[in-house]
Amino acid sequence: MATIEQTTEVGGPPATSGGAPAAGHGPHATATGVTNMKLLMWLFLSSDCLFFGAFIATYLLYRGRADQAGPGPKDLFDIPFTSATSFILLMSSLTMVLALAAIQRGDHRRVRIWILSTALLGATFIAGQVFEFTEFTREGLHVDTSLFGSTFFILTGFHGAHVVVGIIWLLSLWGLSMQQRLPAENAEKVEVAGLYWHFVDVVWIVIFTVIYLVPQPGT
Amino acid sequence: MTTVADRPQTTVTTTERSLVLRRPRSTTGVWSWLTTVDHKKIGIMYGSVALLFFVVGGIEALLIRLQLFQANGTVLTAAQYNELFTMHGTTMVFLVGMPMAVAFGNYFVPLMIGARDVAFPRLNAFGLWVVVAGGIFLYSSFLPGVNGVPNGGWFGYTPLTSTPMTAGFLPGHGPDFWTVGLIMMGIGSTTAAINFIVTILNLRAPGMTLMRMPVFVWMMLVVAFLTLFAMPIITVALIMVFTDRQYGATFFQPNFGGDPLLYQHLFWLFGHPEVYILILPGMGIVSETLPVFSRKPLFGYAVVVFSGLAIGFLGWGVWAHHMFATGLGPVAISAFGLSTMLIAIPTGVKIFNWLGTVWKGSVRLTTAMLFSLGFIAMFTIGGLSGVLHSIVPADTQQTDTYFVVAHFHYVLFGGLMLAVFGGMYYWLPKVFGYMLSERLGKINFWTMLIGFNLTFFPMHLVGLWGMPRRTYRYDSGLGWEGINQLETIGAFIITLSVFVFLVNVIASIALKRGKVAGDDPWDGRTLEWSTSSPPPEYNFAEVPDVESRDDFWHRKYTEDDEGHLLPIPSGGAYGKQAPSPNGHGIHMPSPSIYPLVVAAGLLPIGYAAVFQSWIPLVIGVLVLAFGVYAWSIEPGTEEA
Numbered sequence: 001m002a003t004i005e006q007t008t009e010v011g012g013p014p015a016t017s018g019g020a021p022a023a024g025h026g027p028h029a030t031a032t033g034v035t036n037m038k039l040l041m042w043l044f045l046s047s048d049c050l051f052f053g054a055f056i057a058t059y060l061l062y063r064g065r066a067d068q069a070g071p072g073p074k075d076l077f078d079i080p081f082t083s084a085t086s087f088i089l090l091m092s093s094l095t096m097v098l099a100l101a102a103i104q105r106g107d108h109r110r111v112r113i114w115i116l117s118t119a120l121l122g123a124t125f126i127a128g129q130v131f132e133f134t135e136f137t138r139e140g141l142h143v144d145t146s147l148f149g150s151t152f153f154i155l156t157g158f159h160g161a162h163v164v165v166g167i168i169w170l171l172s173l174w175g176l177s178m179q180q181r182l183p184a185e186n187a188e189k190v191e192v193a194g195l196y197w198h199f200v201d202v203v204w205i206v207i208f209t210v211i212y213l214v215p216q217p218g219t
Numbered sequence: 220m221t222t223v224a225d226r227p228q229t230t231v232t233t234t235e236r237s238l239v240l241r242r243p244r245s246t247t248g249v250w251s252w253l254t255t256v257d258h259k260k261i262g263i264m265y266g267s268v269a270l271l272f273f274v275v276g277g278i279e280a281l282l283i284r285l286q287l288f289q290a291n292g293t294v295l296t297a298a299q300y301n302e303l304f305t306m307h308g309t310t311m312v313f314l315v316g317m318p319m320a321v322a323f324g325n326y327f328v329p330l331m332i333g334a335r336d337v338a339f340p341r342l343n344a345f346g347l348w349v350v351v352a353g354g355i356f357l358y359s360s361f362l363p364g365v366n367g368v369p370n371g372g373w374f375g376y377t378p379l380t381s382t383p384m385t386a387g388f389l390p391g392h393g394p395d396f397w398t399v400g401l402i403m404m405g406i407g408s409t410t411a412a413i414n415f416i417v418t419i420l421n422l423r424a425p426g427m428t429l430m431r432m433p434v435f436v437w438m439m440l441v442v443a444f445l446t447l448f449a450m451p452i453i454t455v456a457l458i459m460v461f462t463d464r465q466y467g468a469t470f471f472q473p474n475f476g477g478d479p480l481l482y483q484h485l486f487w488l489f490g491h492p493e494v495y496i497l498i499l500p501g502m503g504i505v506s507e508t509l510p511v512f513s514r515k516p517l518f519g520y521a522v523v524v525f526s527g528l529a530i531g532f533l534g535w536g537v538w539a540h541h542m543f544a545t546g547l548g549p550v551a552i553s554a555f556g557l558s559t560m561l562i563a564i565p566t567g568v569k570i571f572n573w574l575g576t577v578w579k580g581s582v583r584l585t586t587a588m589l590f591s592l593g594f595i596a597m598f599t600i601g602g603l604s605g606v607l608h609s610i611v612p613a614d615t616q617q618t619d620t621y622f623v624v625a626h627f628h629y630v631l632f633g634g635l636m637l638a639v640f641g642g643m644y645y646w647l648p649k650v651f652g653y654m655l656s657e658r659l660g661k662i663n664f665w666t667m668l669i670g671f672n673l674t675f676f677p678m679h680l681v682g683l684w685g686m687p688r689r690t691y692r693y694d695s696g697l698g699w700e701g702i703n704q705l706e707t708i709g710a711f712i713i714t715l716s717v718f719v720f721l722v723n724v725i726a727s728i729a730l731k732r733g734k735v736a737g738d739d740p741w742d743g744r745t746l747e748w749s750t751s752s753p754p755p756e757y758n759f760a761e762v763p764d765v766e767s768r769d770d771f772w773h774r775k776y777t778e779d780d781e782g783h784l785l786p787i788p789s790g791g792a793y794g795k796q797a798p799s800p801n802g803h804g805i806h807m808p809s810p811s812i813y814p815l816v817v818a819a820g821l822l823p824i825g826y827a828a829v830f831q832s833w834i835p836l837v838i839g840v841l842v843l844a845f846g847v848y849a850w851s852i853e854p855g856t857e858e859a
Contacts, residue, residue, distance in 0.1 A: 030421035036338045039421060043413045043447060051451035054485060058459070058470065065476045144467030147476050154462060172851075 041192045045199045048162075052203050055155045056210060062147040064216040070145035073216050076136050085128030086208050089163075092121035093201045096194045106184040112177050115190070118197065119170040122163050129160050152211065159207055162200045169193050240849065242857060243810040254810040256340035257756060261347050262326030263650065268351060269319035274717070275358075276310035279303045281714060284674075284707040290695035300691035301370040302393070306357075308373030309397065312497065313404050314354050316631065317446075319639050320500035321346070321411050324439040326650060328415060330747035330754060331433045333424025333763045338417040340808040341850065342410050348818030349407030356825050357400040360392065367392030367829070369400075372689065374490065377471035377482040381463035394464060395829040398457040403821055405450045405457075412446035415439055424746075426765035430524070433745045434517060437524050438503030441531040445492045445499075448535075453489035456482055465831065480545060487538035495534040497631055498598075499527060501638030502569060505591040508645050509573055511741050512588035513580025514784070516769055519572045526565035526572075533562045543611050544618040552611045559609035566602055570595060585741075586660030590641030593668050597633025601626055604679065619689070622682025628675045640667070640720065647724070648740050652752045653733035659723040666716035673709025677702040744772040757805040809857040816846035 030036060099114035133153070143153045173193055176182040182189065243254035252260060282303055286292040295303065329337055337343050360367040370393040371380040380394040419440045423432070460482070462468035469475035471482050510517045517523060539547060539555040547555075573595050582588065604626040608614045617623055640663070648654045681702050686693060693699055727733030739748040749771045750759055767773050776784045820843030827836035 031423045031427075032420050034421070036417050036421055039417045040339065040413055043416055044409075047409060047413075047447045047451050050448050051455060054452050054455035058455070058481065058485075061478070061481060062476070068476065143462065144469065147469050150459075150462070150468040150470055150477075154458070154468065158458075172848075 035188060037188055037192050038195070041195045045195065048199065048203075052155075052159070052206075055151075055158065056206065059151040059155050059210065062151050065147055068146035068148055070149060071136075071139050071141050072148060073211075076139060076141060077212055078132075078135075079212060081128070082132065082208065082212055085125050086204060088121050088128070089125040089201055089204055092118045092125070093198050095121060096197050100187065100190050100194050103182070103184055103187045103190050108177060108182070108184075111182070111190070112174055115170050115174045115177065119167045119174065122167045122170070122197075126160060126163055126167070129156065133157075155207060156211070159200070159204060162203070166193070166197050166200055169196070240812055242853075243812050245810075251810065253815055254344075254812045256336070256344050256808045256810055256814075258325050258329050258337045258340065258343060259650070259754065259756075259758075261343050262322050262324075264347055265318045265322035265325055265350070268347075268354065269315050269322055272310050272314035272318075272354060276307050276315055277714065277717065279307040279310065281710055283307065284710040286691060287693070287703045288707040289704075290697075290700050291692050295691060297691045298370065301372075301689075302368040304689055305369045305372050305393075305397070309357065309369060309401075311631070312373060312493065313401065314350070314357075316497040316635055317404075317408055318350050319635075320439070320442065320497070321350075321408070323435075323500060323504065323639075323642055323646070324415060324442075325411075327646065327747055328418060328436055328439055329422070330750065330758055331436050331745050332419065332422065332427050333746050333759060333765060334418065334422040335758050335762075335805070336808060337414050338422055339414050341811050341814050341855065343414050343814075344811070345814035345818055346407045346411040346414065348815045349410070349821060350404055352818045352822050352825075353400050353404035353407060356403060356822060357396060360396040365392065367396045369393045369397035371397065374486055375457075375460065376486075377460060377463070377479045378473065378477075381460045381471040381479075381482070383464055383467050392829050394460065398461045398464075399825045399828050402454055402457050402461075403825055405454050406821070407818075408446050409450045412443040412450075415443035416447070419443075424762050424765055426770075430521065431765060431768045431770070433503075434506035434520065434523055434527070435500075435503035438499040438506070438527050441527050442496050442499045445496050445531055445534065449489045449492040449496065452485055456485035456489070459485075461828070465828075480542070483542050483545065484538070487541040488535075490541065491538040492531075492534045494627075494630070495530055498634050499530065501594065501598075501635040502527065504638045504642040504645075505573060505594050507745065508587050508591045508641055509576045510769075511645075511743055512583045512585055512591070513577045514583075514742070515576055515580040516744075516772075517572070518575030518578075520768060523569055523572050526568045529565040530562060533558065533565070537562060540608060540614065543608075543614045556609045556611050560606065563602065563606050563609075570599055570602070585644070586655070586657055586664055587641045587645035587741075589661065589664045590637050590644065593664065594634060594637040594641065597629055597637060597668075597671070601629025601631075601633055604629065617682060619687055620682040621678040621686045621688060624688055625675050625678035625682055628678070632675070633671060637667070637671075640664075643720075643724075645741065646747075647728065648733075648736035649747055649752045649754070651728045652736050653728050653731060654736050654740060655723050655727045655733060659719055659726075663716055663719045663723060666712055666719065670709045670712030670714075670716055673712060674706050675709070677705050677709075742775075744769040746771055749774075757807055760805075806856050808855050811850070811853060813846045813850035813853060817843055817850065820844075820846055 030039075032039070034042075095114045095118040099111055099118060102108075102110035102114055136152075141149045141152070143149055170193060173182060173190060176189075243250060245251040245254070252264065255261060282295060283300065286294040286300060288294075325337070325343065329335065357369070359365065360369065368391075369375075370391075371389055375394060375397055379388050380397070382388040419432070419436060429437075459468065459470040463470050463472065469477045471477045471479045473479060506517055506523060536558045537555060539551060540559045543552055543555075577592070604622070608617065608623075608626065644655050644660055681699050684697075684699065686697075686699050693703075736752045738751055740752075741748070746759075746763055746765075747754070749763065763770070775787060777787055779785055820839050820841075823835035823839030824843065825839075827833070827839060
């Protein structure tokens with residue numbers, strides 16, 4: 001669903017709220033001053049918060065329940081490795097910001113460099129996750145092994161899916177820019193993709209902390 | 220919207236360059252409806268879909284009533300009965316209540332705030348097609364050989380629904396169709412909710428401040444936020460049920476330490492806000508009709524708005540009152556009992572505000588008004604039996620009896636549906652330009668009121684006598700037969716009433732026998748009555764400049780010193796000096812086929828999920844990806 005929001009659409013006339021001076025400016029002026037696209041993305045992310053929130057709550061509820069079959073977190077987690085991939089994902093937020101700054105300056109060569117680096121850093125994180133999943137599966141943890149297996153794979157899996165969607169989105173923007181079709185006036189397209197990307201990063205900070213860093217009772 | 224190349228000298232329009240399918244141009248015929256992005260056409264389609272499923276869900280209810288007509292009924296088998304009450308509930312909530320509210324919102328929110336369309340016209344069309352796809356998907360489970368009609372209740376409690384198919388609680392694909400179908404429709408309602416919020420916040424006409432908005436718009440805003448936050452929660456719950464069933468995950472499996480109660484928490488954390496998602500639009504509708512037919516402004520506008528907001532907030536803190544019988548412990552049930560009582564306060568405030576609106580007004584008892592007054596009465600009864608459920612010992616007694624069935628039908632049928640019918644009589648003249656027959660309308664109202672009470676009031680009694688819900692037959696000699704027969708007769712009177720309504724719509728609108736409505740048949744107060752019936756594609760030739768609440772009314776009437784209304788001779792007109800009264804030069808969003816393509820792509824993905832098969836998955840993903848990409852490079856408004 002996330003990629004649908006790439007389109008910019010303005011139905012109806014620019015509206016301004018009465019009394020107050022026109023809050024927006026330019027052709028996209030709206031009653032709140034926030035453009036439709038950006039508001040849409042903020043609303044989608046607020047909804048997505050509840051999506052991850054429900055999964056994280058489930059993980060916390062089942063965390064460390066006794067008598068679980070199969071390998072547990074202590075047997076599987078390689079904290080330094082996951083810290084490294086987490087660090088790579090966080091660095092992609094930096095390159096995302098640099099891409100936005102570049103397009104706002106009109107520096108299209110750097111836009112392409114930074115968007116591509118963001119996508120590549122994201123892909124590195126996903127590669128790490130694929131490696132981790134393979135490794136855990138080899139050591140005997142499956143989605144149907146235990147509560148830990150179910151909650152771990154589903155929560156981190158859906159986060160990974162979000163990152164993959166973000167990578168596809170970034171590569172699409174990169175393709176547009178390569179075809180000279182991402183002018184500085186469309187900087188908002190990069191900004192909105194950035195909002196999504198930063199959100200996915202922030203969610204990972206929570207997930208990483210909750211799953212990997214907070215010690216589990218009883219294991 | 221032209222996409223300009225970053226080298227300023229090479230301006231390229233994407234139109235010729237990158238569209239695979241030709242831009243749809245028809246303005247009439249089936250194709251124009253399939254590709255429309257006009258919020259009014261989309262609203263009409265939402266309404267038609269909802270009405271169609273209202274009839275389907277009604278037929279399911281009639282079969283249930285026929286089965287219960289006699290003790291030890293033999294019309295249905297136990298398995299069929301399970302399927303019918305599951306599909307009745309699921310249909311009425313997800314395919315009638317929600318789309319019906321979205322239908323009214325889609326058509327009237329932009330008109331009421333003085334906008335020309337919604338913020339994201341194509342996303343709007345997408346929401347509609349996803350709901351249609353979800354409906355087709357759910358009902359395709361009835362096809363012979365599929366063996367998958369959902370049969371675990373509209374709430375789908377675990378571990379009944381979540382136990383892997385091989386373990387055999389619910390063999391067949393019922394819960395799979397149910398979970399995947401609901402996730403699909405959740406995508407549709409989430410996009411609709413986002414669209415409503417952005418439209419209401421961003422596209423208001425100049426001067427249309429938040430506190431000048433019609434209450435219906437306010438209620439749709441609250442509903443949109445509730446939908447936005449409630450849908451992801453049930454999506455998560457459904458994903459967990461689905462993975463439990465299909466991949467043997469352990470979320471709700473007690474033998475792995477999983478907790479079936481977690482599902483109930485997640486479901487009702489969605490489910491109770493869902494109740495307000497269903498009822499608030501009805502409250503919004505009567506808040507529009509009552510002032511018009513009483514010729515008085517809404518009594519205590521701000522209080523009604525804030526009560527709506529309060530209901531929206533409190534609605535998140537009461538979910539566990541659906542679970543009092545599960546043994547949550549005294550602290551939890553006391554807290555949730557209290558919060559449930561609290562919610563009666565803003566609701567009661569609203570009821571008194573509506574009464575205050577009618578009080579000493581010049582009341583016109585039109586059909587729309589009758590339905591609105593019926594709403595107040597029936598909803599109050601439903602609200603009162605609802606407060607009883609906050610008293611934990613009473614609720615424990617009533618849980619899973621027909622008393623609960625009586626309660627929520629008073630709220631949702633007596634509440635939402637009566638308001639919806641009132642809204643139809645009030646607004647269909649604006650939508651189609653013809654008045655519905657008042658004579659048939661009054662027959663419609665009285666048969667519905669009588670049939671409704673005959674069906675559902677006795678359920679309070681048999682419920683208190685102990686008749687359980689969701690049980691396909693009952694023994695003779697319990698004293699329940701007479702009352703069940705009365706209920707079934709009532710159900711057929713409702714059927715007759717709906718039939719009268721459909722005849723009315725067909726005769727008055729389709730056959731054009733109704734009186735021509737004119738722009739403002741009811742002497743309305745809000746902006747939609749200032750434009751023609753039906754409104755032009757662009758809604759307003761000139762965007763209205765709003766100066767007060769009920770702005771259109773204040774352009775028609777002023778008051779003398781004693782507060783009597785005085786018509787303004789040339790009042791009521793917007794845009795008399797419009798530079799282009801015939802709409803020339805107004806750029807409306809162009810039709811697009813891609814919302815339909817993307818929604819169609821979801822359908823094979825759904826079947827792939829249920830049947831675990833790769834071919835439909837690949838097809839669906841390809842269609843989806845094509846639709847999304849073509850959509851994203853297609854300009855929203857084509858250059859003229």
